[in-house]
Amino acid sequence: MEGQKSPIRIAVPKIQQSKLSFCDGSLDGFEAWTNSLPMANTGAAAKLLFQASRELNVTRIPPIKRYKMLEIIRNAIYDICEVLNKRILSQSIKLGESDLKVFTLAQTLQNQLAIGYKHIVLDEIAQGPGKETKALTFAIHRAIADLSQTILRAYQLYSPAPANAWLELHQLYGLAEAKRIHEYSVKDNRGKYVSACSITDAYVRTLLLGCAKPNQLRQKELSLLYAATELWTSLVKVSIGSDKQSLFILAQHKDHAPVYRSLIKSLPSGVSRGLNPSNLATALQKHLNKESSGITVPGNLSDALVNHIANAWGAMVQRSFHRTQHSGQAEIAIGLLACHYFCAEEKSFPFLLKSWNMDLPEKKKSSKKASMDVWDQSFDAGGSGFDSDAIEFDSISFISKHGDKEEPDTGPKGTAIVSKILDTSPGGYGIAIDNPPASVQTGELVVIKEPKMLNWSLGCIRWIRSQKDQPTQLGIELIAPKAEAIAARILNKTGENGEFLRGLRIPALPAAGQDATLVLPIMPFKVGSKAEIMDGIQQQKVQLLQRHNTSRSFVQYSYNPLTQLLNKQNQADGGDDEFASIWDKL
Structure with missing residues (x-):
């Protein structure tokens, strides 16, 4: 132990009475x-x-x-x-x-x-x-x-x-x-x-x-x-402050948690101690890598949490970007539902599914006879694909795709709130919110947009700081400057495929050497899963590859296309599909 011995500094109230009033004191x-x-x-x-x-x-x-x-x-x-x-x-x-x-x-x-x-x-x-x-x-x-x-x-x-x-x-x-x-x-x-x-x-x-x-x-x-x-x-060692193996330093006479040694220029005066959890961080990393670690990790700790603490208790990682003080406002929406809503130009997910004709059961899509010759549908073959004389064209209320009338969107909608920008960096924002909603949690997906910006930027809440009678501060890490709303479902080897869920696609940035990635819910997707993605114009089967960004709310995957992009607007898959947008409106 270093420095002078300090007197014990703990507070207790003064003794004011000699016996208890609520019982006999025994x-x-x-x-x-x-x-x-x-x-x-x-x-x-x-x-x-x-x-x-x-x-x-x-x-x-x-x-x-x-x-x-x-x-x-x-x-x-x-x-x-x-x-x-x-x-x-x-x-x-x-x-x-x-x-x-x-x-x-x-x-x-x-x-x-x-x-x-x-x-x-x-x-x-x-x-x-x-x-x-x-x-x-x-x-x-x-x-x-x-x-x-x-x-x-x-x-x-x-x-x-x-x-x-x-x-x-x-x-x-x-x-x-x-x-x-x-x-x-x-x-x-x-x-x-x-x-x-x-x-x-x-x-x-x-x-x-x-x-x-x-x-x-x-x-x-x-x-x-x-x-x-x-x-x-x-696995953790408490030592004297001068122990240079210690990653953290604390002062016995200060009302502070330990701080990274690399952040202080000299040891604090008086008694100081070091904390070295590097052996623990190494063991946790081995656990994540499925190596023998000699450590017990409770099953209720997610890999994301274990990865976080392994990094926090390891060597300090310097910030990649410097913050710049900034004043102004930005709109922010929190959670996958809200992010999807605003990336879809303020359309709800059920509304999109219906407009994309994706709410139809699979059996309707596969009801055509597999044995039907492709030429059976041709006009000049005299085939029986349909009887044009039997169609009462006067009864069809033809609907323009760009018509003025459109069914109202009654699905769940995202909500944006106004935040105050405190600082910015190329990697994110520091913002303040007066009355944060219950959806504010670390690891939650967000979209953020400053005035005059065309697109919503995709990000994630990395830290939260709250003080009494003060706005709540959030640290937003940017994931991408733009994201596209998609629907995604898991493709199962046996049985029915999964339901379509909200997802986001981050476009490729060829200049930066970045391929397109997908942001999907934690469940049911995982590395190696085969999935189908759809944006209303194109559909594609893909296999999920590496995880790039993992949170308690979402995972960002790179992916490998398994099929060529199919343009739904130009498909001629059996005759009925080209009229699919009007059948439910006739």
Whole structure:
């Protein structure tokens, strides 16, 4: 450890009373009160827990007894916080007043629990060197775990960590290291994959979370990631700040998450530490490559998430482009439905399918006799392709393709919102939105258009930053300057082919040596799949090749044509097709 020893800097409220008011103060009485909580009534239980934990933290209680009381109430607080999380994490990232109070309540309950354990820490070290009990180890472990929950919850709303949460984590770990108790194993029934871990393990898990570029991950992914770190802490090393093998640096006296070593010019003053997760990043990359990695990766972690954290915990990648401050506005639409709608010149997908005559069952397309001679349909062969005398031409209401009357588009339509441009680069935008819709998520597909631009540019939300009473900031990575709306379906070897789904085609850029690519939903497509794509004029069978851009919402594929382009307008496939646009209007 480097630098001067810093005094422990953790905050607790002053003791104001000598006994509890909501129970008789005995362990049995406290446990009976906890067991009587109306857990089925979230509001009532949360209120009682809030009042009790706050009172507990201002009441004089011996350290060992306080620890036992906190262990009794801990599961109830965690269970209620999980229920509260489900409510706030199902909303837009910009919470309304009511949901903001729910978020604050969850943070307060978790923080009150941490305060209780911090009381024990201060009481224990006040006894003097060498006089501490095992309660110090347990209390530091629990305080770190509970403070970590407040950081996780804040990250899930793309907000800054609570004030002093990082500082207190660093301080608590520093104390444990100084007392040489940081490697002792402590049982914890709130673990998902392990039943016990050390103070170092609990601390490293939160450091990994802070280093994982959390504003680029989705809310659920952050929960899954934090749980998975239980399995990986042995591959991560915490060392002194001067250890040049460390990819990240943190200062014990600063209220900050770790930062890349390459971003700082010199070590911070005072006690500093290094974090080196490179072995973990290498193991995760081997897992992705289907190589022997010696690491357990939970099945609920997608390859996209594993790839993200492997990159985040590896060597820092410098930005390809410099940002330029910019002022102005841009329209933005979020999600594949909206992107497809605007790339299709504001036509809904069902409307396009109908106008493209793609909503007809396959059996109608293949109903013609396979044995019919191609010349049977010729006029001069006297064939029976159709009886012109039997057609009542007066009954046909001929419709011009460019006629004024057109059936209304009643399908689902995309919505564009106005955003403020903060900065730009050749690779994307930094924008701000006052009231972001619930569809705003990292990895979500977007189209964006500045005033006077003809085409919508295709992009992806890479990061989100949210602060109270401030517009939500989004980082948009550009994928292509233009995209074309298509329909795509999976071609199955047996049985019926899949339904047509929304897709986008990015035109080739020969000057840049880039072939055309397809942007498709995650399911049911995959590398190697055969698919049919259609844009109303042309249809083509293709095989999906390499993935170029993978998100939690879409995949960008290169593809290999399996058939020549067929121009639907010029097809003469059996007589009926040339009139297909009018049959349903006669």
